[in-house]
Amino acid sequence: MNFFFPDHRALCLAENATHNLHNLLTLRGAEVRDARNWSRYLAEAIEMFGYDSDVAFASHHWPTWGTDNLIGYLTEQRDLYAYLHDQTLRQLNQGLVGSEIAEDFEMPPALDAAWHTHGYYGSVSHNVKAIYQRYLGWYDGNPAHLWQHPPEGAGARYVRAIGGIEAAVARAREFADEGDLRFAAELASHAVFADPGHAGAKAVLADALTRLGYGSECATWRNNYLVGASEVDGPPHPAEVSAAGMASALTITQVFDSVAIRINGPKAWDTTATIRWHFTDVDQSYRMELSNGVLIHYPTGRSDPADLVVTLTKSQLLGLLSGSGSDGIAMDGDATTISSIVALTDRPDPAFPIVTP
Incomplete structure (x- = not known):
């Protein structure tokens, strides 16, 4: 999302145009970003706002002053992502795999001469592989790579x-x-x-x-x-992270998702449980079912029988899941259903090794 401030003739590009090549796929892990659309939105920003701007700036980098300068800068950024996209697909369609394309990928001399196109944060190599991944996934078509040993x-x-x-x-x-x-x-x-x-x-x-x-x-x-x-030379040292500030911004579905992805499937294979949650602050009901090792949940307008019916607010749900207790929460049915589900969850390990077994 780009922001134009007409009274100040100022164009904020957020993180969409910075003084380096950005990440199409972060090394920390994320969905692959669309390089083609990235380029198109920069072209749109030039068309809609560039000629009416005296300065372009981003969230983390210094501004570019002067209409001609910022249009030149954004044009090179636009061309950067489009070139990565189009040339990766061109070579992909000639039968090269991601690592082969990335190994000998050459940028146009004019773009390479611009400092702000260099890979100080993203890199040509892993961005090219990301584009390949977006279209074809991890498998490169060579059956020898289909079932490799861990x-x-x-x-x-x-x-x-x-x-x-x-x-x-x-x-x-x-x-x-x-x-x-x-x-x-x-x-x-x-x-x-x-x-x-x-x-x-x-x-x-x-x-x-x-x-x-x-x-x-x-x-x-x-x-x-x-x-x-x-x-x-030793195990990693994880940083202390608290999600408490983020939890309140999650939707109810996202809160339940965060529990579902912690269910230890093999431990839960033979356990069944049902809960109907009614949230009085938003007047919504959700049905939750533990079935075949997976925690299913969805909004419902029905009142089907359940092992437990819980009436509460979203903030009380957050407190319940964080261990603050169930004061003020109405429970009708088997109250141990919640603890039975929680007992089947795993705790994430923030200190798992990567370069060693």
Whole structure:
């Protein structure tokens, strides 16, 4: 969403045009953004507001002053995302997979010469792969990649094929010494997943990731490499995060979704439960069913029988789920139904390892 302030002849591009290449797919995980529409909305912003603006600014970056300057800037940003999109699809239709397209992807000289198109935050490499992913998904069509072993299984087999853990570590060091840090990291990663306690494997992996990090123009790549290197020597240290401030902004459906994705399906396979929730503050009812290991919930106008009928407000629901108790909440039926469902949930693990098993 872009904002135009006509009284000030000022155009706010939010995060849609900043002084770097943005992320089409964040490394932290998200849905892939549409590069084609991104470009089209920038073209629309130029058409609707650019010629009536004296300044363009974004949420995190410095402004661009002067009508001609900001139109030139936005034009290059527009062309940046369109070029990534169209050239990825062109090569996709020639049979190249995402990694192949990304490996030799060249930007037009005029765009490459503009500092604000460079990958300080996003990168050409992972944005090209994101565009491929948006259209074709993770499978590249090669059946050898259809059912690969997970990291520990693959690591053990690679190490065995190379001739054992010592040989695998030695080969990884050779590639690192030759400057092929990418393959050194890949090979050392297999060694670590095959033998997590092997000091030599961990040392080679940490060194390769550190050197890759300091050599990265892209800040998000640098951060990922360096955090990975630090994890090799010990478990990650999660930041304390509280969702309390966000919970009140969630819809009732989203609140129930947050419970549903924590249900341990195998533990819940043989358990059934039904709850009808009635929210007096919004005069809405929801039916919840635990069935086949999944927690189903939906708005309802019916009064079908249920194990438990709960009458409350949304704020009381948030308090109930956070452990504040059930004061003021009316329950008709088996009150243990809620605790039975909660007992089948898992707690998220904020400190799970990534570069080690």
